[in-house]
Amino acid sequence: MTEEHPNTPWPTLHDTSGAPVAPAPSSxxxxxxxxxxxxxxxxxxxxxxxxxxxxxxxVTGLVIALLCRGHVLLEGVPGVAxxxxxxxxxxxLDLDTKRVQFTPDLMPGDVTxxxxxxxxxxxxxxxAGPVFTNLLLADEINRTPPKTQASLLEAMEERQVTxxxxxxxxxxxxxxIATQNPIEYEGTYSLPEAQLDRFLLKxxxxxxxxxxxxxxxxxxxxxxxxxDLVGAGIRPAAGVEVLARARAEVARVQISRExxxxxxxxxxxxxxxxxxSLGVSPRGATALLATSRAWAWLSGRGYVTPDDVKALAHPxxxxxxxxxxxxxxxxxSTESVLDTVLAAVPVPR
Numbered sequence: 001m002t003e004e005h006p007n008t009p010w011p012t013l014h015d016t017s018g019a020p021v022a023p024a025p026s027s028x029x030x031x032x033x034x035x036x037x038x039x040x041x042x043x044x045x046x047x048x049x050x051x052x053x054x055x056x057x058x059v060t061g062l063v064i065a066l067l068c069r070g071h072v073l074l075e076g077v078p079g080v081a082x083x084x085x086x087x088x089x090x091x092x093l094d095l096d097t098k099r100v101q102f103t104p105d106l107m108p109g110d111v112t113x114x115x116x117x118x119x120x121x122x123x124x125x126x127x128a129g130p131v132f133t134n135l136l137l138a139d140e141i142n143r144t145p146p147k148t149q150a151s152l153l154e155a156m157e158e159r160q161v162t163x164x165x166x167x168x169x170x171x172x173x174x175x176x177i178a179t180q181n182p183i184e185y186e187g188t189y190s191l192p193e194a195q196l197d198r199f200l201l202k203x204x205x206x207x208x209x210x211x212x213x214x215x216x217x218x219x220x221x222x223x224x225x226x227x228d229l230v231g232a233g234i235r236p237a238a239g240v241e242v243l244a245r246a247r248a249e250v251a252r253v254q255i256s257r258e259x260x261x262x263x264x265x266x267x268x269x270x271x272x273x274x275x276x277s278l279g280v281s282p283r284g285a286t287a288l289l290a291t292s293r294a295w296a297w298l299s300g301r302g303y304v305t306p307d308d309v310k311a312l313a314h315p316x317x318x319x320x321x322x323x324x325x326x327x328x329x330x331x332x333s334t335e336s337v338l339d340t341v342l343a344a345v346p347v348p349r
Contacts, residue, residue, distance in 0.1 A: 037246045038298060043237035047092035051232045052081050053219070054212035060298075061203040061315055062089055062177070066243055067250050067294040070200025070287065071156050071176040073319060080205045082179045084226050086137045091229045093243070094236035095134035095173070102144035108151035112161045113168075126163060131155050134171055138178040142188040149195060152176060156198045173243060193278065193322065200287050202319035246297075253293040255304040258348035262306050263288055266313060269341045270321050275332050278322035288316045306347045314338055 045059045052059070058074070062085075065072045074082050083099065090097035100111060113129030130136065131152070141149060154160065159174050160167045178199070180191075208216065225231055264285055271279030280288075291312040296304045318334050327337075 033245075034249050034297075035300070037242060037249060038300070040238040040242050041246065041298075044089070044092045047234050047237045048085070048088040050234050051088040051224075051226065051229060052085050053216050054208040055081060055085055055205055058085060058203050058205055059089065061201050062086075064291055064294045064298070064312075065200050066093075066173060066175060067246055067297070068200055068287075068290040069173065069175075069247070070290065071178070071198060073196070073199040073202040074177060074179045074205060075182050075202065076179075076205030077183060077207070078181060080207060081226075082205060083137060083139065085205075086135060086177050088229060088234055090135045091234045092237050094239045096171070097135040097137065098130040098133040099137040099139055100130050101139050102141050102148070104144060106144045106148050108148050111148065111151050112155070113163060115164055124164075126166075126168070128168075129161075131161060132168075132170060134173055134175065136174070136176050138176055140180060141178040142180045142191055145189055146192065149189065149191060153195060153198065156195075173240065196319045197281060197283055199319060200291065201315045203315055250294050250297045253297050253302055253304060255289065255293065259304050259306060259309065260289070262345065262348050263292070263309050265345045266309065266341060267317070269345050270317065270337070273321075273337055273341065275324060275327040275337050276321050277324045278320075280317050280320045284317055284320040287320075288312060291316050310342055313342055 041063055044063065045056060048059050049056070062072060074085075076082055086099075087097060089095075100106070109129065111129050112131050113127055115124040116127045117123075118125050138152065154162060155170060155174070156176055158167075159170045159172070161170065162168070176199075180188075207213075267280040267282075267285040267288065269279075270276055273279065288309060292304050292308040295312050296302075296308045299308070314335060317338060321334055321337065323332060323334060323337070
């Protein structure tokens, strides 16, 4: 559940999935440039809500990923609007988006593009793949073999694709939003830890509450067509320029050495947990730093607090740790391990 405040674009509490929902910005005597940017991004969530019901937390997580130039892993059972969420976000931000259905027979060239022989010129020309977009929806990424999964590694890390020895830059912004199903693991290929570590956030999409599900059915009964976002009334509320300015604002958010130490201590504690065989890497610590700064900026502050780190710890770290087999048999979850770590690490004063 989330608690809404009038005249502010963001709610103040977390939802039950643990995905982040930004708190309300602090009040000011008048709209500042930073506040105007936050309002624009808040309007994006309002536009997405015209098509997607009850996933405000996931929308906020995607906005944080765009601010940090990071990638997102979405996990949820079929039918919770994962694809519709990405399409709606793209329309609200006026960004290009492409969807790739990952299947066992998908080849790397089907994602990145390949050289094609042109009989008219007797030369090979490059035909760009769907990765050349702003938002790439990698649907059911764990249903394709590791060779094809790995084709995204360079794109995610370097934001370029190399074909025939020639690097080709991807558009900016570029974001991979990969989905996977938490059930039906038969015939799937688990993502390797090296690739999981390249996702900034892992967001879980819960099933809607009863009232939300009634609202979904009421919209469909009223003629809502999920394939017609224009008909749903979604209009661009922000764009590339707003994102670029917001990123510059986030980069100026200050973080004290004490809070840096707290962030490191949280990550190091996962490496010492008896329930985990793999703890958070230094890349995970830098990811937590980035998401905490974005969260602080959305909160209307120019500095990071330990509460910001706590707020983003679960979505930033949950996919970067690995449970021991015996811990899984005992019913331990990564969420409970992270809760224990956050409770044990001393908070700086």
